[in-house]
Amino acid sequence: MAMPDAHLGYGFPIGGVAAFREEDGIISPGGVGFDINCGVRLLRSDLDSKSVQPLISTLIDALFSAVPSGLGATGRLHATDQQLTEAFLTGAKWAVEEGYGFQADLTHCEENGHMKGADPMQVSVKARKRGRPQLGTLGSGNHFLEIQRVEEIYDEAIARKFGLFKGQITIMIHCGSRGAGHQICTDHLEVLSKAVRKYNIDIPDKQLACAPLGSPEAKHYFGAMVSAANYAWANRHIIAHWTREVFERYFPGSQLDLIYDVAHNVAKIEEHNVNGQRMKLYVHRKGATRAFGPSRSEVPEAYRNVGQPVLIPGSMGTPSYVLCGNDRALEITFGSACHGAGRVMSRSQAMKKFTGRDVKAALSKDGIVVRATSPGMLAEEAPQVYKPSAEVVNVVHNLGIATRVAKLVPLGVSKG
Amino acid sequence: MQNINKIEENIYEVPIGYRPGMRVPGRIFVSEELREMVEPGTVDQVANVATLPGIVK
Numbered sequence: 001m002a003m004p005d006a007h008l009g010y011g012f013p014i015g016g017v018a019a020f021r022e023e024d025g026i027i028s029p030g031g032v033g034f035d036i037n038c039g040v041r042l043l044r045s046d047l048d049s050k051s052v053q054p055l056i057s058t059l060i061d062a063l064f065s066a067v068p069s070g071l072g073a074t075g076r077l078h079a080t081d082q083q084l085t086e087a088f089l090t091g092a093k094w095a096v097e098e099g100y101g102f103q104a105d106l107t108h109c110e111e112n113g114h115m116k117g118a119d120p121m122q123v124s125v126k127a128r129k130r131g132r133p134q135l136g137t138l139g140s141g142n143h144f145l146e147i148q149r150v151e152e153i154y155d156e157a158i159a160r161k162f163g164l165f166k167g168q169i170t171i172m173i174h175c176g177s178r179g180a181g182h183q184i185c186t187d188h189l190e191v192l193s194k195a196v197r198k199y200n201i202d203i204p205d206k207q208l209a210c211a212p213l214g215s216p217e218a219k220h221y222f223g224a225m226v227s228a229a230n231y232a233w234a235n236r237h238i239i240a241h242w243t244r245e246v247f248e249r250y251f252p253g254s255q256l257d258l259i260y261d262v263a264h265n266v267a268k269i270e271e272h273n274v275n276g277q278r279m280k281l282y283v284h285r286k287g288a289t290r291a292f293g294p295s296r297s298e299v300p301e302a303y304r305n306v307g308q309p310v311l312i313p314g315s316m317g318t319p320s321y322v323l324c325g326n327d328r329a330l331e332i333t334f335g336s337a338c339h340g341a342g343r344v345m346s347r348s349q350a351m352k353k354f355t356g357r358d359v360k361a362a363l364s365k366d367g368i369v370v371r372a373t374s375p376g377m378l379a380e381e382a383p384q385v386y387k388p389s390a391e392v393v394n395v396v397h398n399l400g401i402a403t404r405v406a407k408l409v410p411l412g413v414s415k416g
Numbered sequence: 417m418q419n420i421n422k423i424e425e426n427i428y429e430v431p432i433g434y435r436p437g438m439r440v441p442g443r444i445f446v447s448e449e450l451r452e453m454v455e456p457g458t459v460d461q462v463a464n465v466a467t468l469p470g471i472v473k
Contacts, residue, residue: 001443001473002462004426004450013461018471025470204437204464212469274472281472332427333445334472344453387453395426395447 001333003288004395005342005387009033011207014287017336019272020213022280026201027218028210029192029225031284033265034185036225037232038143038176039110040311041240041261042322044162045169045247047254049149052169053411055250056147060369060412062249063145066242068137069416070373075136077238084132084231088120091230092261095237101244101258105237107300109261110290110308113233115268119223123180124187127224131180131231136238140373140416142340142381143175144313145243148320148408158306158324158405162259170408171247171256172320173239174313176265181228188221213282222267229266236261259322260300260309262289264339272334283334291337291402293327310337310402312393315386316370316378317363319409321393323402337402338393341386354379363413372415381415420444420459430463437467 006015011030018031045052052059068075079087086094092113096103106112123131138145150168153159164170177184195211195218196203203210211217244256267284274281292299293307303309307325314320318341329335345353356375359382363370372378397404421429428451430442442462446454465471 002445002454002458004446006444006446006454006458006462008455008457008461011461012465013458016462016465018465018468019473020468020470021472023470026468028468031465201469202437202467204435204467205461208464208468210468272472279472332443342453387450391447391449395445395450398447399426399445401445 003338004392005338005340007342009286011205012286015338015342016286017288017333019281019283019334022213022282025213025282026210027213027221027267027282028208029185029189029221030207030209031286032225032267033286034182035176036181036185036228036265037263038265039232039236039261039263040313041173041236042259042311043171043240043256044164044259045254045256047169047251048167049169056369056412059147059246059250060371060414062246063243064371064414066246067145067239067414069139069414071140071416073137073139074133077136079132079135084128085120087135087231087234088123088227089118089230090114091233092237095234100238100241105258108258109233110263113237113261115226115229117222118226118230120227122220122224123184123227127180127183127187130183131178134178135235137178138175138239138416139178140377142315143416144316145414146172146410147412148172148410150406151319151409152407154404154406158403161303161306162309162322162405163257164322164406171243172313173236175235177228177232180231184224184228188224191217192221225267229263260311262311264289272330285336287339288336289339290335291325291329292335293325293329295327312338312389313340314389315341315383316381316413316415317366317368317383317410318389319407321404322406323396324405325402326400328400329402333401337396341389341392343385344387345385347380350380350382350385351376354382368410369412370415377415430459435463438463439471440466440473442466443473
C-alpha cells in the first residue's frame with residue numbers, strides 16, 4: 001500500500017507499507033530503503049519564540065559547527081571499532097552509557113532506541129569502515145536540524161500530553177544511518193538477488209530482491225538491518241546531545257525534552273489482527289511512520305491514553321506536523337502513516353531549475369535562516385520540489401489514521 | 417493513475433489483475449488533489465509488491 005506522499009523508489013515506492021506473514025513471507029531491502037532507520041526526533045524546549053528569535057542566526061551557526069554535516073561528513077566522535085559494535089548492538093542505549101543524553105530519553109524513542117535482533121557479524125568491513133567515522137553526523141540530502149516555532153495547535157488536549165504550546169520553540173532532527181546503512185543495504189541486495197534464484201521466487205522487478213523468512217539470507221539481512229537501525233538511533237541521540245549543549249551555552253538552564261523519535265525506513269516484527277486472527281508479520285515501512293494508537297503496548301506510558309506522536313518533517317522552509325496515532329490505523333495500514341511531503345521533482349531536475357542563492361534569498365525573505373555545506377544542496381532541496389505537505393497530512397487526518405495535533409514552522413535550518 | 421478504482425474517499429485500489437501474479441489488491445491512500453501527482457511508476461511498484469510471497473496487503 002502507498003501513503004499520500006508516495007513516489008517512485010527502489011523496487012518499493014517511497015511512502016510504502018507492506019506486511020508479510022512470518023510463515024510464508026519474505027523480507028526485502030527494497031521495502032526498507034538505503035537509509036535504514038532514516039527518522040525524525042522532536043525536542044520541546046521551555047523557551048518561547050520571542051526570546052529565541054533574535055539569536056537565530058547565532059544558534060544556527062553554532063549548531064552547524066557543533067553537528068558535522070555534508071555528504072561524507074565525519075564526526076567529532078572518533079568512535080573505536082568496539083564502540084561501533086556497541087552502537088550496532090544497542091543503539092541509543094549505548095549512547096546514553098557513553099554520556100550522550102539521558103536514560104529517560106530512551107522510553108521516548110520507538111523501540112526504546114534499541115531494536116532487538118542486531119547481528120553486527122552480518123555488517124561488512126566496508127560498511128563498518130563507512131559507518132565508524134560518520135557516527136554523530138547529520139549527512140546530506142533532505143536531512144536537517146531545525147529550530148522551529150509551534151505555529152498552530154489543532155488539538156489542545158493531545159498537545160498538552162505531548163508538552164506542546166503555541167509559540168514554543170522546538171528542535172527537529174531528521175537523519176539516519178549514514179554510509180553504514182547504505183552499504184548494508186547494497187551488500188545484502190547482492191546476497192538477496194542470488195537468494196531469489198536459489199529459492200525460485202518469481203519477482204516482476206529485480207529491485208524486489210528478497211529472501212524467504214526463516215532462510216539464512218533473510219536472517220542475515222534482518223540482523224544487519226537492525227544494526228543499522230540502532231546506529232541511526234545512536235546517531236540522533238548524539239546529535240540531540242550536542243544540540244542541548246548549544247542551547248545550554250546561549251540559554252543556561254533551558255530544558256530540551258525528547259517528545260519522541262520515529263523511524264521512517266525499517267522492517268519490524270509486529271503482531272496484527274488479520275481477518276480476526278492474531279498474526280506475526282514482518283511490516284516493512286519505507287518512507288512511512290509507525291502510527292500506533294492507544295491500544296498498543298508499544299506506545300510509551302506518557303502517551304498511552306492518546307497514541308504515539310507521529311512526526312512529519314517538512315521540506316526545507318516548509319512546515320512540519322505533529323500528529324497522534326489512532327487505532328483506526330491498525331485496521332487499514334498496519335498502524336502506519338505518511339512520513340513527509342514526498343518529492344515531485346528529481347534532484348537533477350531541481351538543480352537545473354533553481355540556484356542555491358535564489359533559494360536562500362527566498363527563504364530569508366520568509367525570515368528563515370539557512371546554513372548548508374553547498375549552494376547546490378539548497379537547490380536540490382528547494383521547497384518547490386516537494387508535494388504540499390499540508391495536503392498530505394490532511395489525507396492522513398481525514399482517513400482517521402492519525403490526528404493532527406500541531407504545526408511547526410522553521411525559524412532556522414542547518415543542512416547537510 | 418489509470419486502471420485503479422476509488423473505493424472510498426481518499427482510498428484507491430489497484431485491482432488484482434492490474435499486473436499478472438498479484439496476490440492481493442494494492443491500496444493507495446490519496447486525495448483527489450494529490451492523485452494527479454502519483455506517477456504511473458509508483459502504481460506499478462505497488463502492484464509489483466503485491467506479487468511477493470506471503471503478502472497480507
